[in-house]
Amino acid sequence: xxxxxxxxxxxxxxxxxxxxxxxxxxxxxxxxxxxxxxxxxxxxxxxxxxxxxxxxxxxxxxxxxxxxxxxxxxxxxxxxxxxxxxxxxxxxxxxxxxxxxxxxxxxxxxxxxxxxxxxxxxxxxxxxxxxxxxxxxxxxxxxxxxxxxxxxxxxxxxxxxxxxxxxxxxxxxxxxxxxxxxxxxxxxxxxxxxxxxxxxxxxxxxxxxxxxxxxxxxxxxxxxxxxxxxxxxxxxxxxxxxxxxxxxxxxxxxx
Amino acid sequence: xxxxxxxxxxxxxxxxxxxxxxxxxxxxxxxxxxxxxxxxxxxxxxxxxxxxxxxxxxxxxxxxxxxxxxxxxxxxxxxxxxxxxxxxxxxxxxxxxxxxxxxxxxxxxxxxxxxxxxxxxxxxxxxxxxxxxxxxxxxxxxxxxxxxxxxxxxxxxxxxxxxxxxxxxxxxxxxxxxxxxxxxxxxxxxxxxxxxxxxxxxxxxxxxxxxxxxxxxxxxxxxxxxxxxxxxxxxxxxxxxxxxxxxxxxxxxxxxxxxxxxxxxxxxxxxxxxxxxxxxxxxxxxxxxxxxxxxxxxxxxxxxxxxxxxxxxxxxxxxxxxxxxxxxxxxxxxxxxx
Amino acid sequence: xxxxxxxxxxxxxxxxxxxxxxxxxxxxxxxxxxxxxxxxxxxxxxxxxxxxxxxxxxxxxxxxxxxxxxxxxxxxxxxxxxxxxxxxxxxxxxxxxxxxxxxxxxxxxxxxxxxxxxxxxxxxxxxxxxxxxxxxxxxxxxxxxxxxxxxxxxxxxxxxxxxxxxxxxxxxxxxxxxxxxxxxxxxxxxxxxxxxxxxxxxxxxxxxxxxxxxxxxxxxxxxxxxxxxxxxxxxxxxxxxxxxxxxxxxxxxxxxxxxxxxxxxxxxxxxxxxxxxxxxxxxxxxxx
Numbered sequence: 001x002x003x004x005x006x007x008x009x010x011x012x013x014x015x016x017x018x019x020x021x022x023x024x025x026x027x028x029x030x031x032x033x034x035x036x037x038x039x040x041x042x043x044x045x046x047x048x049x050x051x052x053x054x055x056x057x058x059x060x061x062x063x064x065x066x067x068x069x070x071x072x073x074x075x076x077x078x079x080x081x082x083x084x085x086x087x088x089x090x091x092x093x094x095x096x097x098x099x100x101x102x103x104x105x106x107x108x109x110x111x112x113x114x115x116x117x118x119x120x121x122x123x124x125x126x127x128x129x130x131x132x133x134x135x136x137x138x139x140x141x142x143x144x145x146x147x148x149x150x151x152x153x154x155x156x157x158x159x160x161x162x163x164x165x166x167x168x169x170x171x172x173x174x175x176x177x178x179x180x181x182x183x184x185x186x187x188x189x190x191x192x193x194x195x196x197x198x199x200x201x202x203x204x205x206x207x208x209x210x211x212x213x214x215x216x217x218x219x220x221x222x223x224x225x226x227x228x229x230x231x232x233x234x235x236x237x238x239x240x241x242x243x244x245x246x247x248x249x250x251x252x253x254x255x
Numbered sequence: 256x257x258x259x260x261x262x263x264x265x266x267x268x269x270x271x272x273x274x275x276x277x278x279x280x281x282x283x284x285x286x287x288x289x290x291x292x293x294x295x296x297x298x299x300x301x302x303x304x305x306x307x308x309x310x311x312x313x314x315x316x317x318x319x320x321x322x323x324x325x326x327x328x329x330x331x332x333x334x335x336x337x338x339x340x341x342x343x344x345x346x347x348x349x350x351x352x353x354x355x356x357x358x359x360x361x362x363x364x365x366x367x368x369x370x371x372x373x374x375x376x377x378x379x380x381x382x383x384x385x386x387x388x389x390x391x392x393x394x395x396x397x398x399x400x401x402x403x404x405x406x407x408x409x410x411x412x413x414x415x416x417x418x419x420x421x422x423x424x425x426x427x428x429x430x431x432x433x434x435x436x437x438x439x440x441x442x443x444x445x446x447x448x449x450x451x452x453x454x455x456x457x458x459x460x461x462x463x464x465x466x467x468x469x470x471x472x473x474x475x476x477x478x479x480x481x482x483x484x485x486x487x488x489x490x491x492x493x494x495x496x497x498x499x500x501x502x503x504x505x506x507x508x509x510x511x512x513x514x515x516x517x518x519x520x521x522x523x524x525x526x527x528x529x530x531x532x533x534x535x536x537x538x539x540x541x542x543x544x545x546x547x548x549x550x551x552x553x554x555x556x557x558x559x560x561x562x563x564x565x566x567x568x569x570x571x572x573x574x575x576x577x578x579x580x581x582x583x584x585x586x587x588x589x590x591x592x593x
Numbered sequence: 594x595x596x597x598x599x600x601x602x603x604x605x606x607x608x609x610x611x612x613x614x615x616x617x618x619x620x621x622x623x624x625x626x627x628x629x630x631x632x633x634x635x636x637x638x639x640x641x642x643x644x645x646x647x648x649x650x651x652x653x654x655x656x657x658x659x660x661x662x663x664x665x666x667x668x669x670x671x672x673x674x675x676x677x678x679x680x681x682x683x684x685x686x687x688x689x690x691x692x693x694x695x696x697x698x699x700x701x702x703x704x705x706x707x708x709x710x711x712x713x714x715x716x717x718x719x720x721x722x723x724x725x726x727x728x729x730x731x732x733x734x735x736x737x738x739x740x741x742x743x744x745x746x747x748x749x750x751x752x753x754x755x756x757x758x759x760x761x762x763x764x765x766x767x768x769x770x771x772x773x774x775x776x777x778x779x780x781x782x783x784x785x786x787x788x789x790x791x792x793x794x795x796x797x798x799x800x801x802x803x804x805x806x807x808x809x810x811x812x813x814x815x816x817x818x819x820x821x822x823x824x825x826x827x828x829x830x831x832x833x834x835x836x837x838x839x840x841x842x843x844x845x846x847x848x849x850x851x852x853x854x855x856x857x858x859x860x861x862x863x864x865x866x867x868x869x870x871x872x873x874x875x876x877x878x879x880x881x
Binding site: 376384399518 | 688698
């Protein structure tokens, strides 16, 4: 069963070809990583999958359903959850508030205007469960902007998972974290059930090889490699890109 | 600690702590109910005006403070409600409250329905400008359309106080005040509910991070649209009461100057809080009244100065400082589990 | 409409448009570069007009001195607002706009206090008094002069924008702030200079424009509103946009008043809304 299928996806920004003819599919429960140099189009791809952007051409299918032009909130209702490259929790709200807002996102109660948000004890219990799992229950009344970067990241990932999504889009989840904190994230992803499909964008190779069963390499908006981690590791084209970058840096520092 | 245990600890708080937490509301309510009859009639009028603008300011804050929608056009909703009453009186001779008030709210909300559809198509600085243009558009409509003006003058005058349909009843300043008070308390309660509901939380989430809220499943456009309509309805209430109070309305009530009032009340009192807009309205109306007696020419200038100072150095408004004071009092009386 | 009336309205529209251009150009560049609607811009115009009146009429001094002092005063006030207040609210766009609104309010009431609310009769430099007579038309010289001054300044500003280094920096800053700063350019100082220049020009416009628009305390708002429309309709960030928009609005205003006085205001706001919906960057503005 395919969780996600992308066909001929392209995105142009007035002359810049961010993505060109990208095609791949992901099976349910697969953990896949998307890597590539900066500017390769990884976040653009996520934005397209998540409905924040519309493609110039191509199609996206989510569990068999065409979601090419579906807006973001509807993608969420269909079972997508996403974390952002730049942490986008609500900084002026408390940890608990952020959690409750996340939990209401896919429920009808999000339009509720008369009952207090604290009245729903089931959701409060769920919030407690989610926050305790990442040791943030005790800081629930702290404003998010007062948390450390690592704690904020942990919270964001935890919240992304808490809505029990079918597809998890993680954009640079390890960005700015120490290797210990990154290892925590790797653990968290491993603990997810086989029902959850995970798409991961990352630069941290430890994270990538620790989590991914399959890797896609993007370069200037095109897929140049797609396969198992061991294959990618030794793929000459991939080495060329990363080596090429290293070489350029070496040349630059030498001269 | 389970949820049940959490609720237990909250219930066990020493009564002093709870009293201090709710004291502002209790004191405020007592003051609003008991004090006005002791003042002279003109001052009772100021109490009334303050409550009317407290409604207007609170509704404005729902859009500005909670949702981050800075607009310059909400005077149009206010004016729409007011003109409804005025027109009902002028052309149809209808003075009944039971027709006027609901209709005024409806017209205010409908104006917002139209505004929202247009204004929400653009973002950021353009939203500000388009709401401004929409507001001035309604102003020019009110100015030019003859049907909206008493013959021979600008605006509509001679609007009487509402007819309650109670035989033998006639209004006095103080009875009108209590009438407005009841409506104010109702609106206050509704705003309180909305603020603390999931919907209210989603608004603050949208203010702080709209892309994220969308990816969580919130149709942010719809939420923003709904709050604009709600703002319109409340502003319509304020407009209705205002016309009853003044007995007249002029096109200028739809212009940018009227949009300034709730803005400064919210900034001064403290946005995104329940009491902030009310405090702001109280300060502006009462201090303004006394200032107009002693320094009528300088008051707008002083007001402008206070506005600038507040934005620069006290962005949380009066409310933040008061609530900090209150919290410290609360901490003195026992462990405060916030 | 007779030929004379047509020409009259045309000239009225152009002269009013030129004054609007002077205001709108500054408003537009500040918006493009700093992202702020300076709602106090019209108030700067107004204060300069009052000061100009004081110098030229009340004190009976040289008219062009009045123009210079008015412009300098406006520039200094603008500088004060930017340095003392706006830059401290770095990145808080909503608060910055509210702040400028506050200053509009303050400046308006300050002017009321100092100069009281009497409607100031338009004042004219002796050299500019009188009118041309062409055929059947009698037309004040002043308005002609303003049109010419406007064209000269517009050319000068265009040259500044397109042919100087500072103009290139400003344009770059509007396109991509981070990149420009990354090139080592002190965008903060450039913004300050831009704001100062815009205020100066607004002040200049205030004294010149007072020749046929007069000076009164409501000017702060009355000049701001059409300037806003000009920026939106004409396009933000460019001199061409400001000029185009100003001439357009000026002509709509003049012909509107003559043909359908009630609809003029309505038309302009409607136009503004349509432009915002269809082409927010304005008809001739930078594509954002």
